[in-house]
Amino acid sequence: MSTDLIIADKKTGEPLLDSRVAARELGIEHKNVLDLIYEYSGEGRALNASSDSKLGLLGVIRFEIRKRPGSKTGQKEKWALLTEPQALLLITMVRNTEESLVKKKQLVDAFLAMRDAINARRISKAVRRELTDALSDSGESDRTHGHAYSLYTNLVYRAVLGMDAKQFRESHGLERDESIRQHFTPVQLKAVEKLEKLAASLVDIGADYDQVKSTLERMAARKLAA
Numbered sequence: 001m002s003t004d005l006i007i008a009d010k011k012t013g014e015p016l017l018d019s020r021v022a023a024r025e026l027g028i029e030h031k032n033v034l035d036l037i038y039e040y041s042g043e044g045r046a047l048n049a050s051s052d053s054k055l056g057l058l059g060v061i062r063f064e065i066r067k068r069p070g071s072k073t074g075q076k077e078k079w080a081l082l083t084e085p086q087a088l089l090l091i092t093m094v095r096n097t098e099e100s101l102v103k104k105k106q107l108v109d110a111f112l113a114m115r116d117a118i119n120a121r122r123i124s125k126a127v128r129r130e131l132t133d134a135l136s137d138s139g140e141s142d143r144t145h146g147h148a149y150s151l152y153t154n155l156v157y158r159a160v161l162g163m164d165a166k167q168f169r170e171s172h173g174l175e176r177d178e179s180i181r182q183h184f185t186p187v188q189l190k191a192v193e194k195l196e197k198l199a200a201s202l203v204d205i206g207a208d209y210d211q212v213k214s215t216l217e218r219m220a221a222r223k224l225a226a
Helices: 019-026 030-041 084-092 098-138 148-161 165-172 186-204 209-225
Strands: 015-018 062-067 076-082
Touching: 015 019, 015 084, 015 098, 019 030, 019 076, 019 084, 019 098, 030 076, 030 084, 076 084, 084 098, 098 148, 098 186, 148 165, 148 186, 148 209, 186 209
Parallel strands: none
Antiparallel strands: 015 076, 062 076
């Protein structure tokens, strides 16, 4: 399931649903989505709130405002960024039709997919930290003048992908400062993490660069031969 419907907060990584995307996917006017948000959050009490019992159900809403693209009069556009609980509560307020039920399920699935992607990145980051710490504790970082992580990571990449980080970027048309891991398949990412953990363990027990390289190459050859 694609996570394209959901965005991640740039600071916290929390999955968020843009109210404009919600409107588009559910087939309703964005103004109507905002009216629901106002009504059930208390943000727009004077607009639509018919009962105090509705106020606050959605909690604190994060709004974004910017100049509407192409506007010559400076007209501004306003939308909400909804957390997962807020988004799931909101879509229950939209009338069910055969089509909207399908779209609602897609939005729920998109949140689940984004959660899986976020968890995978957290695991990957933890594994990278293991390798970084092992290289630092072993003195390998000092020996390579701070280049140990890139050297050992490229050993892993070549074993799994058949190319180093630079070659992967070039083959996929990626910018130099763009993270390549988000472009790995789940199988590739799992294999990279497995070999990074192995490399960290080898460095911890005193293996040098050539020994780690030889071990990873043997594992890659064994896998190809299997």
